[in-house]
Amino acid sequence: MKLPTYLPSLTKLSVYFCPKLESPLSRLPLLKELDVGECNEAVLSSGNDLTSLTELKISRISGLIKLHEGFVQFLQGLRVLEVSECEELEYLWEDGFGSENSLSLEIRDCDQLVSLGCNLQSLEIDRCDKLERLPNGWQSLTCLEVLRILGCPKLASFPDVGFPPMLRILRLDDCEGLKSLPDGMMLKMRNDSTDSNNSCVLEFLHIEQCPSFICFPKGQLPTTLKSLSIRACENLKSLPEEMMGMCALEHIFIDGCHSLIGLPKGGLPATLKRLTITDCRRLESLPEGIMHQHSTNAAALQALAISSLKSLPEGMMHCNSIATTSTMDMCALEYLNLHMCPSLIGFPRGRLPITLKELRISNCEKLESLPEGIMHYDSTYAAALQGLAISHCSSLTSFPRGKFPSTLELLDIRDCEHLESISEEMFHSTNNSRQYLNIER
Incomplete structure (x- = not known):
C-alpha cells in the first residue's frame, strides 16, 4: 500500500x-x-x-x-x-x-x-494505433534529431510546416495511412529562402511498408540528404523530380516498389556512390548517362545492384579509356550486380568500365552474351576485374574471346546449362592471383 x-x-x-x-x-x-x-x-x-x-x-x-x-x-x-x-x-x-x-x-x-508535445532529442513511436497527427507546433522541438514512427496505421500526414530544424534521421515503418511527407520540407528549395524556419538538415530518410505512400512532394528533397531508403511501398510511382541538385546524396536503396516506373528524367546526383533497386517489377530501364554526367559533373557511382531490367543504359559501356583528359569518360563503377532480369538479352556495345572490380549476374534466363570487357585480349585494354560470378543464366552459351584478366581472384559459375566450354588458354594470364574457382552443374 x-x-x-x-x-x-x-x-x-x-x-x-x-x-x-x-x-x-x-x-x-x-x-x-x-x-x-x-x-x-x-x-x-x-x-x-x-x-x-x-x-x-x-x-x-x-x-x-x-x-x-x-x-x-x-x-x-x-x-x-x-x-x-x-x-x-x-x-x-x-x-x-x-x-x-x-x-x-x-x-x-x-x-x-x-x-x-515536449522538448526532445530522440523520439520513437511504436504501435500507437490511434495516433492520427503530430503536433502542429512540432517545429518548436529545436533539439529533435532522430524520429522513428513504427506501426501507426492512422497517421496520414505531417504538419505542413516542414521538419524540426535539427532533424537528421527520419524512419517511417508500417504506417498504412501515410500518404505524403510535408510540403513544407521543400520550402527552402522552392523559395531560395535563408529563413531558418524553412531550413532542413535531414540526412537519412527511410520509408518502409507504407502502402498509401504514392509520391514525394513536388520539388527537391533537402540538399543535406545523404541516404534515401524506400522498401515495400507498393504504390509509390516516382522519386523526387529534381534529384540532380541534391549535392550530398550518396546512397539510394529501393526494394519492393512495384508501381515505380522510372527514375527522374533529370538524372541522378553526381555525388551518388551506391544505387540499389530490387524487386521493382515495372522498372524496365535506367536513364542514359547514369555512369557519367556532364564533363564538369562527373558521377561518383561505385556500386550498382539492379533487378527486373529489360535493358542496360548505353552510357555504362562508354567510360573505358585508359588515359584521358576528358572527365566525360570518367567512371568510378567498381561493383555491378544484375539479378532476376528475365528479359535482359545482352549488354550494350562496348566494354565495361576499367574500374569494375566485381561483376555478378544471376537469374537472367534470356541473357545470351557477356560484355567483351570481362576478358583481357589486347594491350590497349587493361581489365581490372577481381570477381566474376554467374548463375542461373540458361541461355548463355560462351564467353567472349580472350583470357581472364590477371587480376581475377574469384570465378564462380553455376547452373548455366548451355555454357559449352571454358578453355585452358583462358586461364593463361600472367601474374595470375586466382584464389577461388567454382564451376558446377
Whole structure:
C-alpha cells in the first residue's frame, strides 16, 4: 500500500505488480532511474524531490490518461523516457514542458494516444494505433534529431510546416495511412529562402511498408540528404523530380516498389556512390548517362545492384579509356550486380568500365552474351576485374574471346546449362592471383 517516505541514498528504483500502491513517490533526492509497471496512476501523481531523475520507464499503468502536472514539474533533468502498453494514455503532458537537457522519448503500444508535445532529442513511436497527427507546433522541438514512427496505421500526414530544424534521421515503418511527407520540407528549395524556419538538415530518410505512400512532394528533397531508403511501398510511382541538385546524396536503396516506373528524367546526383533497386517489377530501364554526367559533373557511382531490367543504359559501356583528359569518360563503377532480369538479352556495345572490380549476374534466363570487357585480349585494354560470378543464366552459351584478366581472384559459375566450354588458354594470364574457382552443374 505504501513505500518508505524518505530514502536519501537510493539511486535506482523498480516497482512492479503493485496495483494497490496508492502513495506517490516522493523524497528521493538522489534517484536517477525509475521503472514503474503494473501499478495504478496514483504512484505518478506527484514527484516531490525527484529532481535528480534522468531515466523514467513506465508500463501498464492503469488509469493513466496523462502525466500529472505535479509529477512532471520535477522532471527538469530527465534524459530518457520510455512509455509502453499504457492503454488509456491520451496525452503525455500539456505543451510547454521543457527539460533542462534534451530528451529521448520512446512510446510503444499506447492505443489511445492522440497527441504529444515536449522538448526532445530522440523520439520513437511504436504501435500507437490511434495516433492520427503530430503536433502542429512540432517545429518548436529545436533539439529533435532522430524520429522513428513504427506501426501507426492512422497517421496520414505531417504538419505542413516542414521538419524540426535539427532533424537528421527520419524512419517511417508500417504506417498504412501515410500518404505524403510535408510540403513544407521543400520550402527552402522552392523559395531560395535563408529563413531558418524553412531550413532542413535531414540526412537519412527511410520509408518502409507504407502502402498509401504514392509520391514525394513536388520539388527537391533537402540538399543535406545523404541516404534515401524506400522498401515495400507498393504504390509509390516516382522519386523526387529534381534529384540532380541534391549535392550530398550518396546512397539510394529501393526494394519492393512495384508501381515505380522510372527514375527522374533529370538524372541522378553526381555525388551518388551506391544505387540499389530490387524487386521493382515495372522498372524496365535506367536513364542514359547514369555512369557519367556532364564533363564538369562527373558521377561518383561505385556500386550498382539492379533487378527486373529489360535493358542496360548505353552510357555504362562508354567510360573505358585508359588515359584521358576528358572527365566525360570518367567512371568510378567498381561493383555491378544484375539479378532476376528475365528479359535482359545482352549488354550494350562496348566494354565495361576499367574500374569494375566485381561483376555478378544471376537469374537472367534470356541473357545470351557477356560484355567483351570481362576478358583481357589486347594491350590497349587493361581489365581490372577481381570477381566474376554467374548463375542461373540458361541461355548463355560462351564467353567472349580472350583470357581472364590477371587480376581475377574469384570465378564462380553455376547452373548455366548451355555454357559449352571454358578453355585452358583462358586461364593463361600472367601474374595470375586466382584464389577461388567454382564451376558446377
